[in-house]
Amino acid sequence: AQSVSQHNHHVILSEAASLELGCNYSYGGTVNLFWYVQYPGQHLQLLLKYFSGDPLVKGIKGFEAEFIKSKFSFNLRKPSVQWSDTAEYFCAVNTDSSYKLIFGSGTRLLVRP
Amino acid sequence: SQTIHQWPATLVQPVGSPLSLECTVEGTSNPNLYWYRQAAxxxxQLLFYSVGIGQISSEVPQNLSASRPQDRQFILSSKKLLLSDSGFYLCAWSLTSGLGVEQFFGPGTRLTVL
Incomplete structure (x- = not known):
């Protein structure tokens, strides 16, 4: 069965530090990849998505992610985090004409001012 | 623009009591609708999805059921709640099924079963 792994459950950074959150999926076919973010007290919202083409995807608020097919990975990055990036981040995959989004367990990011 | 509403926002219910959570979408027609449960x-975890009125598919066996009485209304129900039903329930919608289609999430309902 398809699955998504986010290995970092809790990450604590200081402002201006660089961020990389890992996401790996298990599926051999065509995938589309998503990062969602849930800020405290807010809806889950889309940060960025990959469908096809350039494997380096840029999203909102300075985030980017790189799809590396050979590694089954879609890591999220930001060169310099801000306190306002404190949130929970979810990686998700959908596969081969499926309606389903398969989510990872999430990573809680705390950015200290 | 499209909006998605869920209510109630929080709910505390005793074990064995019934449940009804409602989700409505505005600003779009014939959306696909989804119920998820988020556990810490x-x-x-996807619980149910619906591609049209009266069409419900269950993803996992459980104590819950879903119904779609109207195009933009999705209801999550239970006849008798269990302790294990506690959690954060999210409703979502998308325009069509298939690859690359973004899902939009509601604000969620925090359910505590005592």
Whole structure:
């Protein structure tokens, strides 16, 4: 069965530090990849998505992610985090004409001012 | 623009009581609708999805059921709640099924079963 792994459950950074959150999926076919973010007290919202083409995807608020097919990975990055990036981040995959989004367990990011 | 509403925002219910959570979408027609449960440290688990009125598919066996009485209304129900039904329930919609289609999430309902 398809699955998504986010290995970092809790990450604590200081402002201006660089961020990389890992996401790996298990599926051999065509995938589309998503990062969602849930800020405290807010809806889950889309940060960025990959469908096809350039494997380096840029999203909102300075985030980017790189799809590396050979590694089954879609890591999220930001060169310099801000306190306002404190949130929970979810990686998700959908596969081969499926309606389903398969989510990872999430990573809680705390950015200290 | 499209909006998605869920209510109630929080709910505390005793074991064995019934449940009804409602989700409505505005600003779009014939959306696909989804119910997820979010448990701490476990991501989001898809419970039900619907591609049209009266069409419900269940993803996992459980104590819950779903109904779609109108195009933009999705209801999550239970006849008798269990302790294990506690969690954060999210409703979502998308325009069509298939690859690359973004899902939009509601604000969620925090359910505590005592």
């Amino acid at each position: 440290g476990r991501g989001l």
